[in-house]
Amino acid sequence: xxxxxxxxxxxxxxxxxxxxxxxxxxxxxxxxxxxxxxxxxxxxxxxxxxxxxxxxxxxxxxxxxxxxxxxxxxxxxxxxxxxxxxxxxxxxxxxxxxxxxxxxxxxxxxxxx
Amino acid sequence: xxxxxxxxxxxxxxxxxxxxxxxxxxxxxxxxxxxxxxxxxxxxxxxxxxxxxxxxxxxxxxxxxxxxxxxxxxxxxxxxxxxxxxxxxxxxxxxxxxxxxxxxxxxxxx
Numbered sequence: 294x295x296x297x298x299x300x301x302x303x304x305x306x307x308x309x310x311x312x313x314x315x316x317x318x319x320x321x322x323x324x325x326x327x328x329x330x331x332x333x334x335x336x337x338x339x340x341x342x343x344x345x346x347x348x349x350x351x352x353x354x355x356x357x358x359x360x361x362x363x364x365x366x367x368x369x370x371x372x373x374x375x376x377x378x379x380x381x382x383x384x385x386x387x388x389x390x391x392x393x394x395x396x397x398x399x400x401x402x403x404x405x406x
Numbered sequence: 407x408x409x410x411x412x413x414x415x416x417x418x419x420x421x422x423x424x425x426x427x428x429x430x431x432x433x434x435x436x437x438x439x440x441x442x443x444x445x446x447x448x449x450x451x452x453x454x455x456x457x458x459x460x461x462x463x464x465x466x467x468x469x470x471x472x473x474x475x476x477x478x479x480x481x482x483x484x485x486x487x488x489x490x491x492x493x494x495x496x497x498x499x500x501x502x503x504x505x506x507x508x509x510x511x512x513x514x515x516x
Contacts (some may be wrong), residue, residue: 301415326504330442333414333508334508335410335506335507335508335509336493336495336506336512337506338503338504338505341503351503352503364444375408383448383449391436391497391499393437393439393451393452393454393456393503394439394451395441395449395451396451397448398448399447399448400446400447400448
């Protein structure tokens, strides 16, 4: 079955540590996205990528980094510079950058202790 | 800037009809989408309106009025499994970004 796989589903981190969230898709989609979800604030865009080896900052990119070395993969690193990293992180993909439908993974819940 | 407003919570009973409104302010507009998200799960696409009018997909319908910067999602014959959060989203300036509203939590009771 085609889809988006995020791992890990739950992650705990100590303050000052970097952590990388994995996102893999086998839908052959060009565009991929990372969103952050906090209670009562909807989904906010962190980074997005339209093609391999290219990505752009979203609305809340500070403290995060990404790479897009393969079409299927778009990992997100939450760095120690992110002031409030505890959140639910959602990865998504779409056929193209302007496509009407985003397909989401099941999410990764990060808790900083 | 861009902003979307939705009610925070709506309650209804099984079998009823409920309407979830969304008003938006964007610089440029390409379409209004709706997504459903159950607690702790992935958002899933429900509908998309680029032009004014009503789009119907089974029990769900979505409406758009571009002149009023307004849309709504209509859910008919409500079922318990419809209890979830519903997000409107607009694709606007730059075309690449999909901006989401804060979501409406729908609670369906027996």
